[in-house]
Amino acid sequence: MSGALPMLAIKDLAGGYGNVQILNGATLNVARGQIVALLGGNGTGKSTLLKAASGLIKPWGGSITFDGSRIDGMRPDAIVRRGLVQVTQGKETFPGMTVEENLLLGAYVVKDRAKRTTALERVYDYFPILRDKRHQPSGGLSGGQLQMVCIGRGLMSSPSMIMLDEPSAALAPQIVMGIFQTIHRIARDGMTVLMVEQNVRMALLLASYGYVIKDGLIHIEGPSEQLIDDDNVRLSYLGGTVANREAKL
């Protein structure tokens, strides 16, 4: 990582739940405008790291700097106001509310009604199916549509960076492809993205830089092309075959 100040800089981050320490000093940087993949097996601290960055859990040690200022220990809504948004795993929406109400809640920090409408139009542009379903309760949507609502809700406050926790989890392959294409488009439109993924090959094809986390520490890091070729990464996560580096999303 060289040159300009990173958008998100996490240094020696320690944290966990109750008495269980999960993060043991993870260090990670995300450059402005980049898509960065955070990879690793179950229970290695991927989601915990995102939750610490978004403020859902208080870090025990280390620092988190976003856009030049320290955000560790801030409340989640204050971090959203600064332009850093997390989309959690599990496709959680507010089921009794319509798609549009769900999305509008994502723009809660935006007090200007016209700006909320603009943001809504942008989300419908990324996910046209949501426009057709906007007056339906989100409880009745399919898994892929729920994920779209979650990502869309994350975009509604027009953040400068979005953190996605396993956007491909529990979705059919063709749906995953569509979601990844949209993430690619969102990044191309200027959004900085940090994404946690189990779908390692897809994530590395999309991202320009990757981190592999193990036991709460960054184990391997490097440009995506390099990680795809890395024997350790390949053996651990890519199932032993060589990824198709030529494939373009």
Added chain:
Amino acid sequence: MLDYIIDLVIIGVSIGMVYGLVALGISLIYSGLDIVHFAHGEIYMFGAFIGLTLFQKLALPYVPTLILAIILTGLLGMFIERVFYRRLTSGGGGYTVAGMAMVVSGFGMSILLQNIAFLIWGPKALPFPVPHGMPIEFGDLALPMSYVWIIGTALVLMVVLNLVLKKTMIGLAMRAVAYNKDIAYLSGINVPLMISLTFGVACALGAAAGVLIGPINYVQVQMGVGILVKAFAAAVVGGFGSLPGAVLGGVLVGVVESLGAGFISGTYKDVYAFVLLIIVLMVRPAGLLGVSIKMKA
């Protein structure tokens, strides 16, 4: 005979609206915070006393008395939540985790508020003499204005609450916090503030009930104990946590109580509500409008 029944039903509906308002507050807190607030009867009592004080000491007319008592008690509720109850959540995990501790502090708060009221207003049952004017007459029926006020005011408050929860960003945010606090947080909602606000609104509804019943009953320190039990019966009959259910349950409890007192015996007035409760629980354990969706407006 028919006139007598209509009379009893009208009385039942208006008392039921009062139960419904208190039950609405209890359900709002339950669906928003996952806790049962056992001091809600005392909030109702405080609302009535605050109303009475404004009405007599400041000689305000009834409507400003009602509005001001609602606002002041709402603020009192937010204060109690912020200063006392929230400490229980300092261990993390929010009110859901505080569970049993919250129940116990609710009881503690109820005793504390009764004693504070006792120190301020004394032990005597005080009249709340509101000149509502002559009853409205329909043929042989005479409908006292105080009942009209109760039903009218309660309906207005319920409509306003429904509109706020459905049509405003603050209302959406309150419902969002009721569904999922983490996701609400990540949407940029100030969750602790919304919890305070939910509590405040719930207490404001209790205060409205207290000021509305004042002119019919006396205002006294112990008045919160009985209403809490009735409001719980109402909330459970309607489906605990359901807002329309709380109102429906309140009205049913009120009407059953009134008809029972009129036809069977007034001595057992308090029994009828619980007979209804037991029957509903046997037939529909989740209550009439038992909900899976929270804070459904």
